[in-house]
């Protein structure tokens with residue numbers, strides 16, 4: 001049996017007088033039974049450390065709580081035949097300090113003070129429920145702390161061990177970490193988050209997915225039952241223990257009738273970020289789309305005006321969308337103008353940092369409370385699609401301006417420098433190939 005939260009190991013050392021042992025066992029059992037009418041959990045193992053053969057003895061069962069243990073040992077008094085060593089684990093209780101913990105598990109005040117002093121120099125804090133292991137040795141009525149193991153971080157432990165001369169030594173231990181890559185795929189039924197978890201992805205990974213897609217997908221509006229998703233993530237575990245935790249989301253894709261959107265984690269210059277298959281940084285795109293999932297019907301530049309028939313320069317991009325579709329601020333900024341203009345109908349102008357501005361026209365409604373001077377976040381609804389002003393059908397006319405002049409919104413991405421190039425691009429393409437292969441190869 002291994003020492004763990006639920007198990008206790010007793011070692012009887014240096015047994016010299018078998019007669020006394022038997023007497024102690026009988027007394028101990030009688031005392032224990034008399035004081036503890038409730039069922040004891042798992043039976044422990046008595047082990048004689050002088051020989052390698054374990055000696056199971058279900059009759060001598062120590063109480064599970066350390067304080068009971070202390071009383072039990074005291075009850076036994078000097079009749080206890082030999083030193084007993086227990087390895088136990090206890091969880092930190094609410095508002096408990098390290099000293100409080102040590103005293104509670106039966107460590108004397110003097111040792112507690114010493115341990116607290118040694119650990120006081122370490123920058124760690126106790127968390128409620130954190131499991132701390134300790135090894136106590138009971139000799140007669142005295143209890144000695146031999147070893148204390150505090151997990152401080154995943155795969156990291158602080159070990160305080162007693163040396164031969166009785167003093168304590170602190171060691172920081174890093175357990176070897178093993179990484180495994182896992183893939184989860186499934187079909188969207190009700191809620192994207194719930195569906196991913198249902199298909200086997202850990203909660204932490206599922207939660208990071210909407211952020212990974214950035215503005216590429218509006219999770220509230222663009223997803224539909226039947227859409228298929230694939231997620232690749234790694235899982236880290238400590239070698240030799242059952243402890244494991246989800247690592248990082250590496251890849252995610254959502255495929256629907258209108259196509260597939262995929263994002264890849266890539267360690268760029270500013271740290272890990274998600275990139276589209278075209279090596280564009282999802283998070284650092286300066287301007288998002290003003291409408292989710294809308295069809296671009298008219299691009300920037302020269303074209304024949306759909307109403308007048310004259311050739312002119314189209315100052316923005318048109319997105320065709322049903323009347324009432326929410327229009328989103330494509331970047332964070334301050335509302336500059338909320339107005340009704342002859343050709344553009346109801347329109348909103350937003351001022352953004354760096355001399356940029358965005359303009360949204362032909363709205364059916366303004367969002368409630370939208371007024372000049374108001375701060376808006378990226379993705380915040382500022383109004384709804386309509387056909388006010390000169391418009392052939394319901395659509396959004398969207399412009400991006402730099403110091404007042406319209407620029408091609410498509411060029412914004414290169415302006416904000418969010419596309420990988422050169423060496424980084426080659427590294428990304430290599431990593432993308434690896435991730436694509438992994439997705440094809442691994443299935444849960």
Ligand SMILES: [Zn+2]
Pocket residue numbers: 298314316317318396397398
């Ligand atoms: Zn237009």
